[in-house]
Amino acid sequence: MEQLVSIILTSYNKPKTIAGAIESVIKQTFPHWELFIMDDNSNKETVQIIKRYLHDPRIYYFNSHIKDEERFKTTRYATLINNAIPKSKGEFITYLTDDNVFLQDRIEKMVKIFVQNPNIDIVYSQQLVKWIDETAQVVQQFVRKTRGVLNNPVGVVDHCSIMHTRKILEKIYNLYGSYWDDDPDYWFNGDAAFWKRLTNFSLFFPIPQTLDIALKDPYSFQRLYKFLPENIPNGTLVKGLSSDLYIIDNQERREVMPQVLERLKYDPSLAVTIPDPFLFKYNKGTPVDHTVFQNLIIMPNQRLIKSHHHPSVYYLQNNQKRLINNERTFRQYKFQWNKIVMVDDRLLSEIPDGPAIEEIGVNSALLPDGILFKEKRYYLSQNNHLHLIEENVAEKLNLPIRNPVIIGRSFINRFNQGVPFTWKYIH
Template sequence: MEEKVSIVLTSYNKPAYLQKAIESVMNQTHDNWELFVMDDHSNEETISVIHKYLHDPRIRYENSFVKPEERIKTTRYATLINSALPFAEGDYISYLTDDTVYHPERLSRMVQTFSHKPEALAVYSRQKVIHVNERGEEISHFYRNADAVLDQAAFQVDHCSVMHRRSLLDRILHKYGSYWDDDMKHWNHGDSIFWTRINNFAPFLPINEVLDTTYKTPNSFQNAYQSLPADLIDGSFVKGSDQNVYFIDQGLRRPVGDIWGSLYLNRTVTVPDPYLFQYRIGKMLNIPNYILVKEAGHPAIFYIEDEKKRRIMGQYAFRFYQFKRKDILTIGKEELEALPEGLPITRERSSLIENPPNRRLFLIERKSFLFLHGVLHPISEQVVRKFFLHQKPISASFRNIHKFSIGKPFYPVYDEIIKKLNIAIE
């Protein structure tokens, strides 16, 4: 009898792709498999897709019914996988997500590799990655190769391209106290942490054939955190899966009313829920910070900072700090008068830059900096493109802006994680 493969599929709100993923398992040439569909409390459309396949006794389904407030406490897909693994009866374990499909020969080729190489404990295959738009149309594609034995597979091998022997799980559980590490800090690289655990016992052997295809949609996990810094930037409009728009304000996420829709319509950054909901919710802002306002019929223009109004003194200051007239919003006299006065925003030609407005980009010695709360923060071009599409950098030099200290950089979180994580083999 063929050796059995246990597959753990994690799912959340991708009904069309989930259907393809499940059917790709059912179409395998290797028949002896069991599939755990671990759904993280998806919508009704997704659940109805799952129920279409439960007539097959090889498919087992579990809904987490996780509450929203619990969703941010762990790395959810790792938690779901850990729930399934104690019940896995297969000789081999494999993983699948709801935006990936196995090729028909996938299981048979991997099981065959284990049969030919009894010493092998973990294998991985080549993968095709297809980027699609909102309509599901292909934009581009590339391949992740599998042409080397990997002693450190972290950040090199995809979640869905791996199979390992069931016997590894007991050794991992004994050493670490769990299978996958579902600590929330690993929300976007939980597979790499698990690969490191496997690598403490065995290398990953390659199968340089394309055995799965993964689809990267605009809402895919990887795209959602691409170019995000470790900390969300004050003054950013952001939203998670619930589509509610929030304004990041000094460590809080503050709900934004529909009245400000013109502000955030084309400036809202989508971020993963674990990333967003680590910020405690605050009260709704009457007037968001970092916007330009004026009273109807009056020429004075103000920039809102820390719920104070800073008057912009003169056209030169307005142009120098890259403000735009189309961004000026008209508000009521009473609303404007209710805001306390802040320092005016001034700019004299050929003088030091003093008390500049917050949340302005500067280009200093060919490097980008964000001025925020009296500090210049180095910021990468990827983060600039994601958060500051509507703002040009202000040319300056350390000679005329030297009094401000250099603070924590805003670099992509993925780069920072790789630098900080110790993924050396123990």
């Protein structure tokens, strides 16, 4: 009897590429396979495309029906894989994502290695990586080459380029109590965590041929997650895979309705696109719509405001209005005149007064939030703390790294240091 290969395909909101992934399995020269499409509650467009292929009796479809607010609690693709493995029956197991395709003879060549070498438990191949733009045009590409027999494949091998035996999975489960480690710390590289488990029992044996193609578009998880800090600063305009825009305000996500974007001086082009799990981990706050001009108490913080009939300019912070003392102070903090939101006099008077924002040279007791400073390194002000922020992280968040507020060491020493904004990459 021919060996059966179980293929586990994880899917989430990739309607442009999911069909290609599925068809690459159907076109395999090796016919003895079963495909488990583990969909993470994708949008209707993606699900409709998947359902076009379910007439094939070798294809099984499962929808997680995960709620958005639950997504960040585990590394989702690892969770989906863990759910698929007990359903599978193959002697060999391999993996696929919704933005990857197998070359036609991939499975055949990998199975052949196992048949010829019964002591081998893991094989991996080369991978062609294509970076594509929003129109699916290739902007650059490279081959992720094999590097011989590996005992440390972390950062070298992609999980769409391997196949392993079922028996090694059983050993992993007996030792760890699960197959893949779906701890949320491994969102960026769950395969690396799995590799560490696999290499307790076997080496990775190479097939020095390109057998799969990875497509990395602007919305691939790796590109969206790269240089994203664990906690997003207040005042950051963000979006997930949908077109909805949110402002992070008091560590809540508040949807900003399109009709008020211009009036509130938000620039949609500066919105930071982040993975959905990281967006939905923030509780949903009060929407930002036309009602903020009827009740300024619910206006988002970190907005410059002034009335039509008075020259004073204020900065909203902690739901209070802070008077900017003079024009010199305004310039020092790199505030912009074209970002001032005009509001009704009466409503302005109803906002509680906070401490004034004074010149940098004055021993001010309270910093304005959301200001990017630079001495030798960058700092971001939040809650009267200066938070060290990596340059790549600041650039990711669309902060003005080319026009920061320049400060000296004496200024830094006046304020407490907060938790740094860094990119958490787990090796």
